[in-house]
Amino acid sequence: MTSLHQSGAATGSRTGRPRRRRVGTGGRRGVPLPLLLPGLLALAFLLLPLVALLIRAPWGSLPGQLSSTEVWQALQLSLISATAATAVSLVLGVPLAWLLARTDFPGRGFVRALVTLPLVLPPVVGGVALLLALGRNGVIGKWLDSWFGITLPFTTAGVVVAEAFVAMPFLVISVEGTLRAADPRFEEAATTLGASRFTAFRRVTLPLIAPGIAAGSVLAWARALGEFGATITFAGNFPGRTQTMPLAVYLALQNDPDAAISLSLVLLVVSIAVLAALRDRWMTGA
Amino acid sequence: MTRSVRRTRRMLQLAGAGAAALMALSACSSSSGSAKSKDTSASSGSSASPKLSGSVTVFAAASLKESFTTLGKEFEKQHPGTHVNFNFGGSDTLAASITGGAPADVFAAASPKTMKIVTAKNDAVGTPATFVRNQLEIATVPGNPHKVASLKDLTKSGLKVVLCDKTVPCGAAAQKALDASHLKLTPVSYEQDVKGALNKVELKEADAAVVYKTDVHAAGDKVGGVEFPESAKAINDYPIVLLKNAPNAETAKAFIALVQSAEGQKVLSQAGFLKP
Numbered sequence: 001m002t003s004l005h006q007s008g009a010a011t012g013s014r015t016g017r018p019r020r021r022r023v024g025t026g027g028r029r030g031v032p033l034p035l036l037l038p039g040l041l042a043l044a045f046l047l048l049p050l051v052a053l054l055i056r057a058p059w060g061s062l063p064g065q066l067s068s069t070e071v072w073q074a075l076q077l078s079l080i081s082a083t084a085a086t087a088v089s090l091v092l093g094v095p096l097a098w099l100l101a102r103t104d105f106p107g108r109g110f111v112r113a114l115v116t117l118p119l120v121l122p123p124v125v126g127g128v129a130l131l132l133a134l135g136r137n138g139v140i141g142k143w144l145d146s147w148f149g150i151t152l153p154f155t156t157a158g159v160v161v162a163e164a165f166v167a168m169p170f171l172v173i174s175v176e177g178t179l180r181a182a183d184p185r186f187e188e189a190a191t192t193l194g195a196s197r198f199t200a201f202r203r204v205t206l207p208l209i210a211p212g213i214a215a216g217s218v219l220a221w222a223r224a225l226g227e228f229g230a231t232i233t234f235a236g237n238f239p240g241r242t243q244t245m246p247l248a249v250y251l252a253l254q255n256d257p258d259a260a261i262s263l264s265l266v267l268l269v270v271s272i273a274v275l276a277a278l279r280d281r282w283m284t285g286a
Numbered sequence: 287m288t289r290s291v292r293r294t295r296r297m298l299q300l301a302g303a304g305a306a307a308l309m310a311l312s313a314c315s316s317s318s319g320s321a322k323s324k325d326t327s328a329s330s331g332s333s334a335s336p337k338l339s340g341s342v343t344v345f346a347a348a349s350l351k352e353s354f355t356t357l358g359k360e361f362e363k364q365h366p367g368t369h370v371n372f373n374f375g376g377s378d379t380l381a382a383s384i385t386g387g388a389p390a391d392v393f394a395a396a397s398p399k400t401m402k403i404v405t406a407k408n409d410a411v412g413t414p415a416t417f418v419r420n421q422l423e424i425a426t427v428p429g430n431p432h433k434v435a436s437l438k439d440l441t442k443s444g445l446k447v448v449l450c451d452k453t454v455p456c457g458a459a460a461q462k463a464l465d466a467s468h469l470k471l472t473p474v475s476y477e478q479d480v481k482g483a484l485n486k487v488e489l490k491e492a493d494a495a496v497v498y499k500t501d502v503h504a505a506g507d508k509v510g511g512v513e514f515p516e517s518a519k520a521i522n523d524y525p526i527v528l529l530k531n532a533p534n535a536e537t538a539k540a541f542i543a544l545v546q547s548a549e550g551q552k553v554l555s556q557a558g559f560l561k562p
Contacts, residue, residue, distance in 0.1 A: 137490040153491045154446070154474035236475025236486070237451065243476075251478060254378065254453035 050268065057265055058258040065262040073240045074248040075266060081156060081244060082224035085163035086171075089220045093171040094213060098201065100172070101179035112176075119169045126165055127233020134161065134234075158235035159242050163224035170223050171216035178212025179205070218278045222271060341369045342537045343389060345380045347396035347524065349420065349480070349500055353557040354394070354545075360553075361544050368537055376479065377455075378403065384529065385409055391538035394526040394545070396420070397455045401525040411532075414525035417545050418559035422459055422517040423499040425487045425509040432493050437463065437514040440494055441471050448483045448492045451476040455522060456483070460496040462520035484509065498522070503558035523562070 058065075065071070100112055118126055134141040136151045144150040152158040186208065190200040206213075228246040235242040237251070245267045252260040346354050351374045358370035373380065373390070377400035384390055385407045393410070394417070395401040401414050426434050432445055440447045449471070450457030457476065464471055474492060477483040484501050486492040488508045502511035526545060532538050544550050551561060 131489050131491060135489060135491045153486075232478055232482070236448065237477065238473070238475050247478075251451050251453050251476075254451070256453075 053261060053264055053268065057261050061258065062262050062265075065259050066266065070239050070243075070248065071263060071266070074243050074245045074263075075270070077156065077159070077240070077243065078225055078245040078267075079270070081159045081163055082167075082221050082227075084160045085167050085224040086217050086221040088160060088164040089168040089171045090213070090217060093168045093216075093220075094175055097172045097175035097179060098205070101176045102184065115172055116169050118166050119173075123166060123227065123229025124233050127162060127230035130162060130165060130230060130234040134158075153234060154236045154238065154242060156235075156241055159231055159244060162230040162234040163227045166227050166230055167220040167224040170219040171213075174216030174219060175209060175212050178209040178215075182208045214278070218275065222275060225267070225271060338365045338537045338540055339367045340534045340537055341371055342391045342534050342541055343371045343373065344392040344394065344538075344541065345373045345375075345384060345388070345390045346392075346394040347377045347380070347400075348374050349396055349498060350374065350394055350524070352504060353554045353559070356553050357541075357544060357550055360549070361541055364544070365537070365540065370541060377401075387531075389531070389533055390529050391532035391534055392526065392542060393529055394524060396522065396524055398523055398525055399455070401527065404527070404529070409530050410527040411530050411535075412528065414527035415542075415546065416523045416562040417526045418524045418551075418554045419562055420498045420500055420522045420524065420558075421560055422456070422463060422496055422514075422520060423502045424494055424512040424514060425484055425497050425502050425505065426494045426512055427487060427490050428507060428510050430510045430512065434494050434512050436512075437467060437496075437516050438469060440496070441469055445494065446492045447471060447473045448475045448477055448486045448495045449473040450480055450483050450496070451478060454479055456480040456496070456498060459520040459522055463496075463514075463516040466519040467516045498558075499560075500558035521560070524559070 096115065100108065100115070121129075131153065132138050134144070134152050136142070136145050136153060141152065144152070152161055182205070186204050187200045190204045191197060195203065226246060227244070228250060231242070231244060232247055232250075237243050237247050245263060249260050249263045249267065252263055344354065344358070351372075354372060354374075358372060361370055362368055373388075377395040377397060380393065381395065381400050381403035384393055384404050393401070393404055395404075395414075398414075404410050405414065424434055424437070424440065426432070432439075432442075434440065434445075439445075449460050452458055452461050456479070475486065477486065477495075480497050480501055483492075483495040484497050484505060487495045488505060494512075499511070499513075502509060526542055528535060528538055528542060545554075555561065
């Protein structure tokens with residue numbers, strides 16, 4: 001904490017003087033102090049809790065705690081369900097984003113607001129809403145149960161549904177933004193050359209917005225991996241079936257904080273590894 | 287690391303002092319009364335009803351919400367000029383904020399284990415007293431369509447049962463009852479708290495849940511209740527204690543006395559609690 005402060009102040013004063021001299025020349029090295037300090041504070045604020053996790057980690061008992069089958073079950077389930085939720089989001093979310101960006105219909109602004117609702121909704125509320133819609137006794141779930149014998153709560157499919165519910169808006173927003181930035185004249189050119197609307201979408205639009213789709217998928221995947229409230233409310237908590245890592249962390253915190261820290265570390269490492277790897281490959285230049 | 291811990295503690299204390307000052311201000315005359323209370327506390331019994339005043343802050347387990355709110359109103363009626371503030375929540379969360387320096391007078395926990403968090407830090411005065419006990423009960427979908435009549439019935443295949451997770455008190459108690467009767471039960475979910483388990487039954491997603499008697503009572507006709515004899519082997523004690531840094535110890539003692547009195551016990555047993 002203190003060392004960060006000092007280094008921040010030092011760089012600040014060093015860059016402070018040349019900044020004044022370079023006024024008007026547009027020098028790129030002169031970082032304005034009013035931006036530097038809050039920026040560094042923000043960095044410290046975002047990173048310190050994670051550093052604290054590393055400092056407090058029970059390194060000695062870590063191997064023992066991580067070798068338990070329940071941890072691996074939870075991690076495996078988390079990875080599988082987050083990936084499945086991302087796939088669902090891609091299949092359904094990209095077309096939705098296209099509809100929002102490329103078509104005009106009455107109340108489109110309202111629909112766009114609704115799409116982002118799960119972003120701001122407390123996840124537990126999302127879980128209750130899902131239960132009321134898709135639960136065994138829910139508006140649609142009732143029919144799913146009596147016609148097909150499908151019940152989603154307490155199943156891995158339920159976990160995927162809960163995660164997709166909170167993660168899909170990230171993908172839709174990201175893809176819609178990229179679509180709006182992409183020039184629609186390319187698609188129009190393709191259609192005037194004889195391509196059907198769908199071929200134009202597949203051959204022209206999709207490659208054009210690929211970076212946006214990748215960025216959105218990464219965001220959605222990360223959100224799904226960390227999802228807690230909707231999952232425990234809608235899908236419940238059963239080891240190996242619906243207990244994802246965040247649920248395991250929360251329940252471990254009740255009586256074994258050390259175990260919770262160890263589990264959090266695993267989730268942290270996995271998240272960083274995937275985000276970093278994908279960011280390098282897909283997201284630069286996005 | 288230690289520095290930041292110390293700093294947060296200081297900030298908590300500051301916040302606590304601020305809250306205490308506000309309470310004292312709002313109660314006007316309370317500050318002098320509570321300051322003197324330490325010297326006079328030895329001479330006066332709680333039943334002698336000295337002139338009580340000021341606010342008293344009670345941290346209590348979420349399951350006590352309905353009955354303690356009733357008791358708080360009763361207390362304010364008996365002692366005009368007093369005010370009872372409640373902070374209801376999970377017992378371990380409450381215990382953590384008390385040891386963190388939250389300005390509270392009384393702590394009523396849902397288990398001896400969570401009470402121990404407070405007593406281990408010497409934040410309590412004297413030994414906590416068990417004032418009620420809570421017993422488990424099976425909550426079923428209204429009308430009990432699956433004809434659940436015993437704990438053993440929950441092990442029937444095809445029945446969707448939810449339990450609390452073993453890490454939380456209601457789950458530990460349920461496991462104890464199951465173990466004691468040599469039953470093996472695979473639920474569809476281990477819920478994170480008792481309300482989570484009850485909700486799944488209220489929404490008819492689960493057929494039955496093992497919860498507390500008081501929860502079945504509070505849910506009214508949204509669930510059915512089935513008592514089972516094995517629950518006698520897993521009864522939860524609720525301890526109550528006066529806190530060391532209580533801003534208004536004298537009034538707090540009187541509130542604890544009311545909880546333990548015949549009148550208080552009547553309110554609690556109406557909510558489904560058992561006598562200690």
